[in-house]
Amino acid sequence: MKHNKGMLFCVIVCLLYPGIRLVDADAFLLVADSVNGTISKGSISLSLADLTPLPFIDVVCPVAVDFDPIDQMVYWTDSGPPSPKISKARIDGSGQTLLVSELFEPVGLALDNVARMVYWTDEVGHIARIPMDGSGTKEVIVEDISCPSRVWVSGDSDLWT
Numbered sequence: 001m002k003h004n005k006g007m008l009f010c011v012i013v014c015l016l017y018p019g020i021r022l023v024d025a026d027a028f029l030l031v032a033d034s035v036n037g038t039i040s041k042g043s044i045s046l047s048l049a050d051l052t053p054l055p056f057i058d059v060v061c062p063v064a065v066d067f068d069p070i071d072q073m074v075y076w077t078d079s080g081p082p083s084p085k086i087s088k089a090r091i092d093g094s095g096q097t098l099l100v101s102e103l104f105e106p107v108g109l110a111l112d113n114v115a116r117m118v119y120w121t122d123e124v125g126h127i128a129r130i131p132m133d134g135s136g137t138k139e140v141i142v143e144d145i146s147c148p149s150r151v152w153v154s155g156d157s158d159l160w161t
Helices: 005-016
Strands: 020-022 028-033 038-043 062-068 073-078 085-090 097-100 106-112 117-122 127-131 139-142 151-154 157-160
Touching: 028 062, 028 073, 038 062, 062 106, 073 106, 085 106, 117 151
Parallel strands: 106 151
Antiparallel strands: 020 028, 028 038, 062 073, 073 085, 085 097, 106 117, 117 127, 127 139, 151 157
């Protein structure tokens, strides 16, 4: 069996850092760069040598990123001023939409592609969600958690750390 050490590193980093999202082992990796205010895409097969910022607008401080393979949309949290928010867009920058704003330091992000929900954590100890299409209102589903930083959606349960 052939081992790909780069892929193993990528999977470990993706689990530890919410700003990196492995989309498909043969396709690409998304990276939220809060220092430079960019979300970039790079090919795993090229060891990210082609890492390129995506043409999104008004991205200030992206923290977490995820990808919806059904609608081919990138979702991200942005904790920058003037209003921390969650947005989405296609890889080419089209269809950019603000899903929810006036948040307090959104950190973790996860998509439930079956139930079509976006989940996120924030610095005040909330886990909240909103439909992926932006309809409806923000629903806080868990409160008073000590600094949740990541959220995963897996089957019937939501997990966070």
